[in-house]
Structure formats: C-alpha cells, structure tokens
C-alpha cells in the first residue's frame with residue numbers, strides 16, 4: 001500500500017517560501033545589507049547577520065552540481081519512488097539547493113546538466129520545488145552514473 005506523500009511543514013522563516021511554491025513560484029531570500037542571496041530561507045542573513053532581507057523570485061534555472069541515485073529510501077514515504085535522484089543544484093541566482101531530479105529521464109542525469117524547476121503536488125494544497133533536466137542536456141542514451 002502506498003503511503004501518503006510527505007507534506008512540507010512551514011515555520012515563520014519558510015512560510016512565504018512554501019506559500020509561493022504552492023503557486024508555482026520559487027523564491028529566495030536576498031540580503032539588502034550585503035547583497036547576497038541564500039537558501040533555505042532564514043530570518044537573518046547567514047553572511048552578515050543582517051535582518052534586512054527581501055524575497056526575490058528565482059528564474060528557476062540551474063545546473064546540476066552533484067547528485068546521487070537513491071536505491072533505498074530513507075523514509076517509508078519514499079519507498080515507492082526508488083530509484084530516485086537526489087541532487088545539489090547551482091541556481092542561476094548563485095545559491096545551492098538540495099532537491100530531486102524528476103521526469104522520465106531523471107536517471108540519465110549528469111553533473112553539469114542544465115535543469116529547470118517544476119512543482120510536485122503534495123497533498124491537497126502543498127507543492128514542492130523539484131527539477132527536471134532541460135531538453136537536450138547530457139549524453140543521449142546514458143544509463144546514468146552513481147555516487148559521483
């Protein structure tokens with residue numbers, strides 16, 4: 001029997017992030033004091049400790065920095081998804097994000113592949129930002145690498 005999907009739990013730092021994701025928008029925190037952008041959302045800039053932050057909308061484009069193919073799910077809710085791809089993405093805005101690569105060709109992912117955000121429905125009202133390989137990325141017919 002398939003288990004219910006994990007639904008994001010927000011806190012005051014991330015509430016706007018998850019509200020935006022539910023509307024198919026990927027947002028990041030940008031510091032008005034030092035100009036740096038960060039992820040995950042925090043109430044204080046991790047670079048200069050300023051609380052003068054704003055939300056910016058990410059363009060959704062990124063590049064695969066690293067990835068791993070998961071064959072044994074860490075929680076029962078992901079048991080029916082294996083094998084799946086956990087990846088670190090370098091977003092165009094200069095921050096890194098841990099996420100999943102999804103789509104029919106997800107297991108063909110390679111480091112350096114361009115990817116684009118998409119939003120996976122979780123439960124009735126939540127969505128989780130995920131990424132798909134951009135068309136034409138990587139080597140055709142690759143069986144995918146592991147543990148890079």
Ligand SMILES: [Zn+2]
Nearest residue numbers: 031034045048
């Ligand atoms: Zn700062």
